[in-house]
Amino acid sequence: MKPSPLQETKALLVIALPLIFAYLADVMMVITAKMVVGRLGAVELAAAGIATDLSYQMCIVLMGFFSVVGVLVSEAMGALRRGQALPELVRGLILSGLLGLAATLVVLNLGPVLRLAGQDAEVVRISGPYYTAFAFAMLPIIWFGVLRSFAAAMMRTGFVMAITVLTVILNYLLMQGLVHGSFGLPRLGIAGAGIAWAVSMWFKCLSLAAYTFWLVRREKLPLNKGSIGGPRAYGPLVRLGLPVAGIVALESGLFAATALLSGVMGAVELAAYQMVMGWIAIPFVISLGISEAAMVRVAFFVGADDAAAARQAGNLGMVVGVAIPLLLVLIPVFAPGFVARTFLEPSDPNYAEIAALVAVLLVIAAIFQVFDGLQVIASHALRGLRDAVVPLAIAGVGYWIVGLGGGYLLGFRMGWGAPGLWWGLAIGLAFTATLLAWRFELLARRWVNVSSPSDRSSR
Template identity: 70%
Template sequence: MKPTAIAETRTMTVIALPLIFAYLADVLMVLTTKMVVGKLGAVEMAAAGISTDLAYQMCIVLMGFFSVVGVLVAGARGANRREDIVPELIRGLVLAGMLGLGVTFIVLNLGTVLRFTGQDAEVIRLSESYYTGFAFAILPIVWFGVLRSFAAAMMKTGFVLAITVAAVALNYVLMQGLVHGSFGLPRLGIAGAALAWAITMWLKALCLGAYIFLLIRRQGLPLGRVAAASPVAYAPLVRLGLPVAGIVAMEIGLFAVTALLSGAMGAGQLAAFQIVMGWISVPFVISLGFSESAMVRVAYFAGASDQPAARQAGHLGMAVGVAVPLLLVLIPVLAPEQLTGVFLDPADPLYGQIAALVATLLLIGAVFQVFDSLQVIASHVLRGLKDAVMPMVIAAIGYWVIGLGGAYVLGFALGWGVAGLWWGLAMGLAFTAALLAWRFELLSRRQFSM
């Protein structure tokens, strides 16, 4: 029976809130890196910022892939197939380990990417010691993503919040200490920030892993047909996960390429991009939390063959997940210089130029955040219906043809600079959001009537 809209909103919020705060904590760790390293100088912040973005965004692609573990687990719960729940988790962890090692190798060679894309020579030099250390944080980041997706599907996200908040506090102490020599720790400069990431991520993943193990035992979930070594057993995960990873990769790639294009315009433009992206990520993860909540609810009702409830969950997720972050994104528009001051020392030679760029980009960011929120939620609720291939095609056109194409034309051909890059992003996100939301409306009717 379909729950009332109020009851469903309450259930989704209960699932989403711990995830939102956990995602916010992740964002805070990225912001902490930029703020702590930024006190060394604008170029140092640009180096740490672009290295973190490129490395962490590859992790986000893998976490997108393994978010389907939550879909498969929620579907098994909805259909009352208890014997399939734990095997889905185990297969996710095994495959995450293999793919995580591949990403680790890529991160260790980020210098090649930075040189090929024409980044500032000093940015490249400073980045090397940072991304070399950050590579050791890749595996725990990816494993934590798998465990978090499982916890969301099981509607047990409170511990995810607790461990993530604790990790933020630990990361700040380690980063402040290892970068600047505070708290009696050795002063390692920019390399210390990467070491802080690695230590924190390993502790975070191990703690959540222990909690999930206890949860499985407490609920008496059977191991079932684990078949972790059988390639055939991985087929549902790979079949659904690959196009989802493709969607995430195209979105992440869009922002990564935009960051590289900003860097090609100069260190000041790159620093401004990093500051604004740091703030924009806050309202975005609120939408992301609601999108994961809506995804597992749609998957649960789809597993139970309850069409009205699945459609309602998708609609509510899109409505709430756009409205709430929109309020937040407007806040710094009223005081852009204060936001710049959080990241940079006002005595920095590039401060005036960067502050002016930040003020412009915040206005544009307020426009495209609406579409960014809608497209991520629409993509997730479609994922709950196990629809990922066509959304990937839509994303490819929206992100790379309209978004990146528009960004290049406006930013370089028409000479609008970094502001033109952001207007291009807004165009691509608007196209993608509209088509994905329309597809959910059509597919959620058609799929259940077949």
């Protein structure tokens, strides 16, 4: 039976709100880690920053791949096939474990990658002890993503929020202790930061694993002999996960390329880019939490064969996911100095120039963040319908040809500078969001029409 719009909105928020706070806590973890390492010096901060960015990008792509575990579990629960839910999780953990070990080996050998990327020799040297320790955080980060997706499908995300907040505190204490020798811990410098990440991520992963074990026993989800199956049983996970990972890689690559182009323009433009990105990370993670909720709700109704409810869940997710970030537009638009002062001291000699550019970019970012939220929710809602190949093509054109291509044309060829680069991003995201939202409505409405009683009686 299709829930009312109010009931569905409540269900979305029950899943989304803990995820939103968990994602915000993750952002705070990265910020506090940079603050602690930054006290060692600019070179150490650069070394830890570039190693973390490259390593985390691999995690983000792999977590995108395995987010579809939530789709498969939720679909099974909606179809009342409870016996399929736990095998889907186990297959996700097995495959993510193998890929996580491969990612760990890559990070352990990050030095040659940094040298090939043309990084400063001193940065490469100093980063060695850091990424050697950070490599052992890769597997728990990826496993945590799989378990989080399962918790979302089961509408049990409160523990995810609680353990993430607790991990932020633990990570800060370990960082402060192992990097600077506080709290009686050995002073290990930049290597201590990598160790702190590894210990914190294993704590977070094992805590959620214990909770998942309890949840599985509480819900009495079966795992029968042979239910995991052979290689063919991984087919649905791989077929849906690969294009999703492609979409995530395209999006993360877009922002990496934009950062590089901002750096080509100059230090002022790069600093302004970092400040604006630091701000819009907040509305983005709000939309991300809502997108995961919309994804599992759509998948649940797909399993229940309720086309009208699936369409409602996706559309409500898009409405809610755009409405909440819209409220945050008021702060940077009407108080642009707030963002600049948050990241840079007014006494800095470049403050006035950077703050003026930030004020201009924040107006563009107000448009940018609305469409950025819409596209991520629409993309996740389509995953709930098991539609990822066409969205991958739309993202490729929208992100790279329209977005980055348009930004390069406006910023460099037409001389608009950093605002031109950001206008290109905004146009590209608007293009992508519109097409993805339209495709979800098209597919969902077509399914509703096919499922209608009048249509079935006429066939």
